[in-house]
Amino acid sequence: MKHIVRKAFWDYEKEEKWLNEMSAKGMALSDYSFCRYVFTENPNNEYTYRIELLENLPTHAESIAYIKFLEENGVECVATYVRWIFLRKKSSEGSFDIYSDIESKIKHYKRIYVSWNTVMWVEFIAGLMNLSIGIVNLNIGNKLGNFSFGNIIIGTSLTLLGVLFLRIGLPIRKKIKRLQQEKAIRE
Amino acid sequence: MAESSERGALTEAVFYILLSLYSPMHGYGIMQNVRELSNERVNLGAGTLYGAINTLLEKNWIKSIQGEKDSRKKEYKITDLGKTVIQGEIVRLEELIANGKKIVGGGL
Numbered sequence: 385m386k387h388i389v390r391k392a393f394w395d396y397e398k399e400e401k402w403l404n405e406m407s408a409k410g411m412a413l414s415d416y417s418f419c420r421y422v423f424t425e426n427p428n429n430e431y432t433y434r435i436e437l438l439e440n441l442p443t444h445a446e447s448i449a450y451i452k453f454l455e456e457n458g459v460e461c462v463a464t465y466v467r468w469i470f471l472r473k474k475s476s477e478g479s480f481d482i483y484s485d486i487e488s489k490i491k492h493y494k495r496i497y498v499s500w501n502t503v504m505w506v507e508f509i510a511g512l513m514n515l516s517i518g519i520v521n522l523n524i525g526n527k528l529g530n531f532s533f534g535n536i537i538i539g540t541s542l543t544l545l546g547v548l549f550l551r552i553g554l555p556i557r558k559k560i561k562r563l564q565q566e567k568a569i570r571e
Numbered sequence: 572m573a574e575s576s577e578r579g580a581l582t583e584a585v586f587y588i589l590l591s592l593y594s595p596m597h598g599y600g601i602m603q604n605v606r607e608l609s610n611e612r613v614n615l616g617a618g619t620l621y622g623a624i625n626t627l628l629e630k631n632w633i634k635s636i637q638g639e640k641d642s643r644k645k646e647y648k649i650t651d652l653g654k655t656v657i658q659g660e661i662v663r664l665e666e667l668i669a670n671g672k673k674i675v676g677g678g679l
Contacts, residue, residue: 436618450621456644457599457617478606484616485584492618571582 387411387423394552396435396468396496403433403470416463416470431472432480437495438467467499486567490560497556504549511542581660584615584623589657592633592649598624601647632656 393399403413403421412426413433440447442464451461451469458477463470473480483489518535581589587605596604602615624647627633632653635645649657 450618453598453621454617456597457602457620459617479614481614481616482618484614484619485582487582488616488619488622571580 385425386414387425389421389423390419391421392419395555396437400433400435403435407431407433407472407475413470413472414462416465418465429475432475434471434473434480434482436469436471436482437492437499438469439495441467442469486563486571490563490567493556493560493563497553497560500549500553500556504546504553507542507546507549511539511544511546514539514542580663581656582623583613584619585627586657586660587613587615588620588623588627589632589649589653592647592653595636595646595648597644597646599644627653 391402393402406413406423407426408429410426410428410430411423412431413421414424415422438444438447438450442448442451442461454461454471459471459473459480461469461471471482483492514535516539518532518539521532521535584605587608588601590608591601591604598617598620602617602620605613605615624633628635628647630652631650633647633649635647637646
């Protein structure tokens with residue numbers, strides 16, 4: 385039996401936690417596309433799930449080699465979404481973490497931080513451009529009709545989106561900082 | 572004297588991967604072996620292992636050999652250079668332990 389759950393996460397670690405809670409209840413993730421999780425009924429806690437952001441798209445040669453390596457090591461890639469991959473391993477084979485060293489964890493967080501930051505800047509730039517176009521149009525006598533109000537509305541919402549992505553990025557930056565501190569004194 | 576780039580401490584993961592590869596092993600074997608060697612203390616993440624293997628291959632501390640039983644799985648083995656590195660590391664670790672015991676006391 386398949387179950388579809390629609391849900392959105394900003395924090396991939398919360399998403400991981402949720403997937404593992406679902407797995408504990410016998411709902412094993414078998415596919416994912418934008419905010420759409422497909423679960424298949426499985427014995428309780430059969431799999432442990434992890435989510436990773438790759439450096440390249442999953443179709444890139446390096447990603448293919450990496451996913452192949454994971455599969456040789458008992459890690460199954462159940463779904464990919466842009467550069468994100470959803471991995472699982474049989475819980476009976478012991479604990480499952482993708483990275484066990486601090487350096488790799490920092491690199492992974494940095495990849496995520498950069499990708500959120502990129503979206504943030506796109507929103508900010510597009511938002512502020514729209515705002516300024518709207519304001520300039522209003523000032524020169526509203527020549528383009530209601531168009532300028534449209535710009536202001538779009539601009540405001542894009543800028544707010546930018547603020548949202550800025551907020552998503554902050555906790556990741558904190559985590560990176562903490563790990564870097566840890567790395568300075570121990571491996 | 573060894574080159575300066577080889578004087579630094581090895582990471583725990585690299586040290587145990589190199590030790591494991593005194594006999595040929597594939598990735599999964601390394602993970603299991605390291606867990607056993609360390610009494611379950613060191614659990615190598617698959618991503619960490621993948622990164623380490625690639626770096627060690629590049630540095631020529633290990634080499635890949637085609638596995639006999641299952642040709643799809645790559646096996647790895649330590650090189651002579653890798654063995655030199657491990658030997659140097661053991662000397663370094665011994666110095667740390669000797670100094671630690673001398674100052675803190677042997678009866679830990």
